[in-house]
Amino acid sequence: xxxxxxxxxxxxxxxxxxxxxxxxxLIAPPLLSILIFLVGPMLVSLYxxxxxxxxxxxxxxIGLKNYHDLLFKDKIFGQAMWxxxxxxxxxxxxxxxxxxxxxxxxxxxVKGRSFFRTxxxxxxxxxxxxxxxxxKMLYSGNGLFNELLGFLGAAxxxxxxxxxxALLSVAIASIWQGFGFETVLFLAALQGVPKELHxxxxxxxxxxxxxxxxxxxxxxxxxxxxxxxxxxxxSFQLYDQVYVMTxxxxxxxxxxxxxxxxxxxxxxRLGYASAISYILFVILVLLSWLQWRLFxxxxxx
Amino acid sequence: xxxxxxxxVLVLAFSLLAVSCGxxxxxxxxxxxxxxxxxxxxxKSVAEDxxxxxxxxxxxxxxxxxxxxxxxxxxxxxxGTPPDxxxxxxxxxxxxxxxxxxxxxxxxxxxxxxxKPISDCYSAGALNAMKYQGRTITMxxxxxxxxxxxxxxxxxxxxxxxxxxxxxxxxxxGKLKEGDKYRYSMQPDAFHPxxxxxxxxxxxxxxxxxxxxxxxxxxxxxxxxYSDLLLKHDVAIEWTVDKGAFIQGIKDGRIxxxxxxxxxxxxxxxxxxxMSGMWKVAPHPVGKAGAGSYLGGTGLIVPEKAExxxxxxxxxxxxxxxxxxTAPFTKAGASPALTAALEAPELxxxxxxxxxxxAFACFLEAMNTAKPFPYVRSWDEISxxxxxxxxxxxxxxxxxxxxLDEAAAKADEALAK
Numbered sequence: 001x002x003x004x005x006x007x008x009x010x011x012x013x014x015x016x017x018x019x020x021x022x023x024x025x026l027i028a029p030p031l032l033s034i035l036i037f038l039v040g041p042m043l044v045s046l047y048x049x050x051x052x053x054x055x056x057x058x059x060x061x062i063g064l065k066n067y068h069d070l071l072f073k074d075k076i077f078g079q080a081m082w083x084x085x086x087x088x089x090x091x092x093x094x095x096x097x098x099x100x101x102x103x104x105x106x107x108x109x110v111k112g113r114s115f116f117r118t119x120x121x122x123x124x125x126x127x128x129x130x131x132x133x134x135x136k137m138l139y140s141g142n143g144l145f146n147e148l149l150g151f152l153g154a155a156x157x158x159x160x161x162x163x164x165x166a167l168l169s170v171a172i173a174s175i176w177q178g179f180g181f182e183t184v185l186f187l188a189a190l191q192g193v194p195k196e197l198h199x200x201x202x203x204x205x206x207x208x209x210x211x212x213x214x215x216x217x218x219x220x221x222x223x224x225x226x227x228x229x230x231x232x233x234x235s236f237q238l239y240d241q242v243y244v245m246t247x248x249x250x251x252x253x254x255x256x257x258x259x260x261x262x263x264x265x266x267x268x269r270l271g272y273a274s275a276i277s278y279i280l281f282v283i284l285v286l287l288s289w290l291q292w293r294l295f296x297x298x299x300x301x
Numbered sequence: 302x303x304x305x306x307x308x309x310v311l312v313l314a315f316s317l318l319a320v321s322c323g324x325x326x327x328x329x330x331x332x333x334x335x336x337x338x339x340x341x342x343x344x345k346s347v348a349e350d351x352x353x354x355x356x357x358x359x360x361x362x363x364x365x366x367x368x369x370x371x372x373x374x375x376x377x378x379x380x381g382t383p384p385d386x387x388x389x390x391x392x393x394x395x396x397x398x399x400x401x402x403x404x405x406x407x408x409x410x411x412x413x414x415x416x417k418p419i420s421d422c423y424s425a426g427a428l429n430a431m432k433y434q435g436r437t438i439t440m441x442x443x444x445x446x447x448x449x450x451x452x453x454x455x456x457x458x459x460x461x462x463x464x465x466x467x468x469x470x471x472x473x474x475g476k477l478k479e480g481d482k483y484r485y486s487m488q489p490d491a492f493h494p495x496x497x498x499x500x501x502x503x504x505x506x507x508x509x510x511x512x513x514x515x516x517x518x519x520x521x522x523x524x525x526x527y528s529d530l531l532l533k534h535d536v537a538i539e540w541t542v543d544k545g546a547f548i549q550g551i552k553d554g555r556i557x558x559x560x561x562x563x564x565x566x567x568x569x570x571x572x573x574x575x576m577s578g579m580w581k582v583a584p585h586p587v588g589k590a591g592a593g594s595y596l597g598g599t600g601l602i603v604p605e606k607a608e609x610x611x612x613x614x615x616x617x618x619x620x621x622x623x624x625x626x627t628a629p630f631t632k633a634g635a636s637p638a639l640t641a642a643l644e645a646p647e648l649x650x651x652x653x654x655x656x657x658x659x660a661f662a663c664f665l666e667a668m669n670t671a672k673p674f675p676y677v678r679s680w681d682e683i684s685x686x687x688x689x690x691x692x693x694x695x696x697x698x699x700x701x702x703x704x705l706d707e708a709a710a711k712a713d714e715a716l717a718k
Contacts, residue, residue, distance in 0.1 A: 052718075055379025056400040140543045161543045163696065246542065250692045266375055267682050268396060269718075 049274035059271065066275035077276070079252050080260040083167055087256065088235040090171040091178070096227050098175065099182025104212075106183070107190045117187065120180035128177070128240035135173040136160065136245045160246050163253035170241050170254055178234075182227050189223040190216065225295040232291070233284055330612045331359045335377075335387040337370035338599070341567050343628035343635075344388065344620070351619045358612050378402040383604035386613040388442065391430060391597045392674050392684075398433035399678035404603040405436040409614045414440070414621055422621070427638050430596060430673040439600030440617055441638035443629040445562035446594040446667040447496050450569075452557045453581035453656055455483060463583035467500075467526055470586040474536035474558060483557030484538040485530060486550065489691035491674070491684035492595060496560055496585060497523040499593030499672060505683075506675040506716075513712035515687060516705035523588065525701045528694045539695050548572035560585055562597070563664045567634020570654050577653065582660040584667065596671035598638055599629070636664055679715035686711045 017024060049066055053059035070077050102120055106113050123131060138144045139159035146156040159169040193216055201211045217224070238256040242248055248255035248263070255263075257280050264273040336344050348360040363384070365373060371393060377383045378397060389397075397403050407419075414422050419437065427441050451463055455477060464470040474485045487493060495505065503520035506513055514520065530537040538555055540547060550556040552573050559565075569580060585594065601620065603613045619625060626642035629635045637643060643665065651657045674680060690708035693699040699707075 054400045055375075056402050136542070137545075140545050142545070143543075158543060161541045163692075163698070249689070250541070250696065251689055251698065263685070266372060267679070268375055268379060268400060270379065 045274040045277060048271050049278050051271045053271035053274075054268045055270040056268065062271070066272050067279070070272070070275055070279060076252055076255065077257075077260060080255045080257050083253065083255060084236060084238055084257045086167060087171055087174075087238050088232055090168065091175055091235045092228060092231050094175050095179045095231060096182050096224065098179040099227070100186055100224075102179070102183045103186035103190055104216075106187055117184060120183045122180065123177045124180045124184075126177075129244055131177050132173065132241045132244035135176075139169055139173075139245070161250055163251045166246055166250060166253045170238075170245055173245070174235075174238075174241055178231070182231075185223055185227055186220065189220050193219045221295070225291065229288060229291050232287055236280070236284060236287070329357050329359065330609050331361055332386065332609055332612050332616060333384040334360055334362045334616070335370060335374065335384040336362050336364055337367050337388050337390070338633055339364070339366060341571050341633045343632035346632060347620050347625045347628050348616075350625060351616055354619070355615070358615070360616060378604055378606070381606055383606055385603065385607045385609045386616060387602050387604070388599050389439070389602055391439070391441070391445075391600050392680060394438060394600060394602070395433065395676040395680050396678050397602075398436070398438045398676075402605055403438045404605050404607065404610060405438070406440060406603065406614075407437045409603060409610060410437075410618075415618050422639055422641065424640060424668070426596060426668065426671065426673075430598075431600070433676055439602050440621070442599045442601050442620065443564070443633070443635035444596065444598035444638045444664075444668060445564060445636075446596055446664055446671040447492075447560045447562055447585055448663045448667055449583045449585050450559050450561060450565060450580055451583060452477070452483060452579055454579045455557060456581075463581075464586045465584075466586050467497075467588055471530065471534050471536060474530065475534060477557045478536050481538075482554045484555065485536055486540045486547075486556045486559040487527065487531060487537045487695075488540050489688055489695050491687045492597075493560060494524055494527050494687075494691060495595050495674075496593070497527045497588060499595065500585070500588030500590060501526075502588075502590030505687075506677065506712075510675050510677050511716060513683065513709035513716070515712075516702065516709040519590075521702050521705060524691075524694065524705060526588075528691075528701060531695060532697060552576070563636040563661065564634060566652075566655070566660060567632075570634055578656050580654070581656050581658060582663045584663055592667065592670040594667050594671040596668065596673045599635070630661075636661065677716060679712075679718065682715045683712040686715075 048059060050061060050063060051059035052062050052065075106116055106120075110116065140146075141156065141158070145159065149156055157165075160166050197215050197219070198211060201215050206214060237258050239258040239262065242254045242256055242259050243262070246254040248259050257276065261273050261276040261280070264270075264276060334344065334348070336342050338344065342362075342364065344362055348362055352358065352360055367390065370387075371390070374383075374387060374389065374393070374397075378400075383402075394403070410419065412419055419440075420428060423431070423441065427444065431437055431439050431441050449463060456462070459476060461473050461476055464473040470485070478484045491505075498505065498515060498520045501519045501523035503515065503517055503523055505515045505520075531539055538544070538550070540550065540556075544550060544555075547556075548568060551559075551569070566582075569576065585592065601617050603610055603617070607613055620628070621639055621642075623641070626639050627637055627645045627647050629637045630642070630645075630648055637645075637648075642648070648661050649659055651659055652661070674684075677683070686708040690699075690704040693704040694701050
């Protein structure tokens with residue numbers, strides 16, 4: 001990335017080292033750790049993605065075969081892609097909206113605001129594994145949800161065991177875990193919206209709904225965009241919840257891209273798993289670029 | 302530049318020194334052992350005795366569950382930082398062995414276990430299961446074959462006798478169940494349906510392990526029967542994740558019969574001690590081809606890249622020492638695999654938990670007709686495809702034949718890789 005400018009004034013770069021030696025020395029530890037633990041492995045796994053590699057015996061170069069198999073032959077991977085996209089759509093459809101609604105409610109002069117804020121944020125502080133284990137119990141055949149349904153006279157639901165709605169069940173748990181983050185984020189931003197703007201809009205006769213769309217939302221746009229970018233990238237990496245709650249089943253209905261990557265790793269097909277990780281990488285880069293193009297540019301202007 | 306070169310040189314020099322010292326030292330050794338047994342592991346007490354006998358070796362046992370171990374061991378073997386010794390499920394071995402991740406124990410041992418030729422220490426079936434392409438890759442510690450566990454108290458009350466054939470299984474299970482209670486438990490994995498495939502004369506793979514045959518007429522018939530227990534006769538309960546822990550189903554009476562291995566004797570005793578006298582074990586009902594079970598169990602392995610191989614082998618030998626060899630039975634309630642241990646008096650003693658009967662004899666009998674799962678590198682993948690097919694079948698999403706055909710096609714692809 002910084003190859004360009006470095007080439008242009010190479011002499012300057014060397015002189016820079018001399019001049020800013022201490023500075024370079026100071027950034028060296030984090031820089032080295034990024035190179036060694038992030039960039040290095042990324043390059044190595046890029047190489048592996050073109051090989052048949054078990055992790056134990058030596059890798060054998062097979063060109064694009066892994067990518068070809070994944071994109072054109074592997075039905076489970078196709079399903080994992082679809083599952084992941086569906087999960088992102090459900091999660092990012094509901095999460096930020098819930099976050100916004102709760103933030104708007106808490107932005108009123110409610111009593112015990114900080115208590116509610118803590119409540120909403122608490123699941124966010126708890127590890128996915130703990131939350132998923134608890135939700136797995138709630139969803140179980142004689143768990144709380146089915147007991148409540150039974151109390152209301154309804155038939156029990158096989159929340160995680162039915163391929164038709166296992167993914168939705170996982171998504172609901174994830175949304176519950178995640179929207180508190182958006183609540184806190186939006187709440188902080190809401191408090192930064194100048195009161196004068198609202199007052200001015202009120203003078204012009206704008207109702208609460210109109211004020212939300214004309215004043216609040218535009219003011220919150222950078223935060224909303226940020227929440228979506230972080231949210232989409234996070235949701236695309238769906239793993240912990242399905243690992244704990246369903247292990248990808250039943251019938252692969254909750255197998256996500258990352259979980260599938262993990263099972264291929266478990267099968268000691270590291271080349272294949274690396275190819276999956278690069279496909280995911282490309283998807284995430286494209287999505288980030290798209291979001292930046294759609295929303296980010298205006299911010300600069 | 303020179304200023305900060307000095308520390309680098311010093312660090313390098315010290316680390317080199319440390320490495321060379323570490324290699325030369327013959328002093329105290331810390332043996333890292335990964336163990337998947339869980340709470341009732343026999344290894345803990347064996348390790349304590351071992352450390353008393355070998356004060357210069359410290360055994361450090363890391364407890365991991367079955368699933369966690371399965372995940373972690375692969376990573377460690379691939380990453381090159383494996384433990385010195387590990388307990389593993391026999392079905393994991395082919396993948397690891399075919400990649401050269403396991404030490405050849407023939408070389409490490411010189412062919413002898415505690416002074417006796419290894420080939421004299423085990424039954425022929427066990428010896429076969431311990432070998433991969435002519436190399437001995439594991440020492441079998443306990444074995445796993447399936448029998449039928451049943452609620453003896455209810456059987457007596459209802460005047461039932463344990464089913465001897467498949468037809469009787471349907472009949473007895475029908476009389477045993479009361480609504481949602483006392484059902485025959487079934488699981489959509491590779492272990493449980495395979496029992497029925499073997500009993501019906503079917504196999505999972507062909508004889509040279511190049512093609513899946515679990516969609517053959519015999520196998521399809523067997524899986525059809527198995528799934529009918531749930532879908533047609535409605536005498537079974539499918540034990541999936543949403544049902545909670547298996548032991549819970551045993552305790553609250555949802556399960557009245559199940560097919561499983563001897564390790565469940567230990568699980569019952571520690572997990573449901575209040576049910577003493579309520580359970581018994583009978584030979585598994587036989588199909589048209591007679592008896593047949595999968596043969597699995599626990600193996601002790603030494604990874605190829607282990608640091609202290611000799612100490613690991615020493616510990617393995619100690620596990621099979623005369624005084625320690627029955628520990629899988631006495632501590633974990635599992636069946637030791639060593640022939641000498643099987644003949645120990647503790648094992649033939651009547652067991653008060655199982656109504657004063659020697660439940661163990663049943664498993665010994667089953668071992669004679671048991672066969673290990675196929676030893677192929679892609680076994681994990683194949684059992685995954687098979688499990689998905691079972692899910693499809695039991696959810697009624699697909700016919701038995703279609704689901705197994707689809708899984709067989711995927712398995713063939715994995716075998717060709």
